[in-house]
Amino acid sequence: MSAKSSLTLTLTSFTVTTRAEIVVIEQPMTIPPASSPHPQPLPVKGRGDVPQAVEETFGFKLIKQSGGARLGEIVTPRGPIRTPAFMPVGTVATVKALYPEQVRDAGADILLGNTYHLMLRPGAERIAKLGGLHKFMRWDKPILTDSGGFQVMSLSKIRKITEEGAAFQSHIDGSRHMLTPERSIEVQCLLGADIQMQFDECIELPAERREVERAMELSLRWAERSKRAFDAQVASGGATRGQALFGIVQGGIDIPLRHRSAEALVAMDLPGYAVGGLAVGEGHEVMIATLSETLPALPEHKPRYLMGVGTPLDLIESVARGVDMFDCVMPTRNGRHGYAFTWNGLLNMKNAKHAEDMSPIDCLSRCPAAQDYSRAYVHHLMKSGEILGAMILSWINTVFYQQLMDEMRQAIAEDRFDAWKADVLPRVTARV
């Protein structure tokens, strides 16, 4: 039962308080010190710098399997990444509306940043000059950077694809920029990303098979170039062996194309593999079906990262099939847009029914804000367009996602993942 297990988890940086009884409606709301968004300052010593390496190389330990689900740990010089892991998205060097301290205390081991956005502003060379992305944004744990491949799709109106790469027109000032596999890797090295992604072409679905195949084959050639560029960076000191380059399997929902893509990437012997180009319009069932057919084509002893996914349902079903890493804007974006992910389902805090509801948002959450602020108050903040509403919901959702991953890891460790899933899935996928 997750209600119980969520309260019995032992987490390094979290004081777990039992507050489920606080639901008394007439009681005045208390704002206890535990809810401070700035709980403890980051250690000043070595802040933002690479810790003197305990482990110089990147690695992955597969600890246990339960059904198809895997428990593991990615080892990096900046610390371990417990898997299955969810990476909060910090595209422009910030997880929107949250302090890095809150993201850390939520339990995140790694963040995602973005090549395209940071290259345009403030600029990769500038970040390098200032000491790297970790120091810049005060996040000393690992960072994974996306290569800009997703922007090939999301910014399709202002770009052109050639064999060489993607020519973008900046969405900020209209200036022209070329993103090639070589430049993408260079930028990711300048940022100091611990895990770097190959440059790829992500396309929207549905799409013609020929188009899917063309983008997949192009992405394979770009993977080769990305690897050569990354190896050259390691050779010249622009990157270390503690950093890693992941390949991205493409191929839409076409299984033979997915297999062809996976096979070619596996032959390149990369330290990790992502499944890209999913959750781009095909629907949950099709995505899971494609994933089920794709994952077995990847090596067991390397981390598997499902890019850009997803809903709690997506995460649970994907972990059940052996995915180790995720990232998604959903907890933060939907938080800014008024939704709360809770252990009893999805809440639209803008709905009128919350206007006079003094109960907490989620008494099963380990996020202080989920206990402290009433639904009525958060409803008011969202209706008023107040920033604090977005901050509170982003916080609650970020904690929810991490707590979800914690519970999954715990369940795998205790070899009860299927039972856990049967219990939790119907509740977290409900709409309240």
Add this chain to the structure above:
RNA sequence: UCCGCGGUAGCUCAGUGGUAGAGCGUUCGACUGUUAAUCGAAUGGUCGUAGGUUCGAAUCCUACCCGCGGAG
């Protein structure tokens, strides 16, 4: 009391002869490697009242009511 301006959707206002629109609000929805504190949909008005002119009036005319400003 006189003069002027104005009364159109819950609010602020467009619409000057062909049977009403916008923004905001309200309600609901969407969002999956963030161009997103964003976007979409629905809701909503016998056009101050009563007459008149006209084939046709929110629009022109008359009276009255209400508001604001000015004069006395």
